[in-house]
Amino acid sequence: MEASVTWNGDMSFTGIADSGFAVELDTDPAVGGHNNGLRPLELMAISLVGCTAMDVISIMRKKREDVTRFEVKTHIERSPNHPKVFTAAVIEYIFYGHGIKPESAERAIELSEQVYCPAQAMLKQIMPIEIKYTIIEEED
Secondary structure, eight states: OOEEEEEEETTEEEEEETTOOEEEEOOOGGGTOOSOSBOHHHHHHHHHHHHHHHHHHHHHHHTTOEEEEEEEEEEEEEOSSTTOOEEEEEEEEEEEEESOOHHHHHHHHHHIIIIIOHHHHHHTTTSOEEEEEEEEEOOO
């Protein structure tokens, strides 16, 4: 995998990787930015939930579970001191649908955590990651 960032001035950068899609990076005006893009560590958090979300929804679809909406959220604690590294995370999976079996959701989450998601595999080596899930039955 290759990735690069190109400086646009002040604290603004454009990042690009193998897929060819660009992402804008910036920071708060208090440190020279203009709030015109994501912070680099925000991208790490999005990578974590995005990686596991793709695994889990793929597995749930293979199990033919009737998932109508799906969200994955994370809350990540950071050290108060520089370099303000991640110190703990909670990942919450929220399934909306009809008749979703809890054991299917649990197994999909487990497979993502233990087999498929490289972002989670890397980050769990440096911090504890708590897992939660909720199934919400949608009305017809």
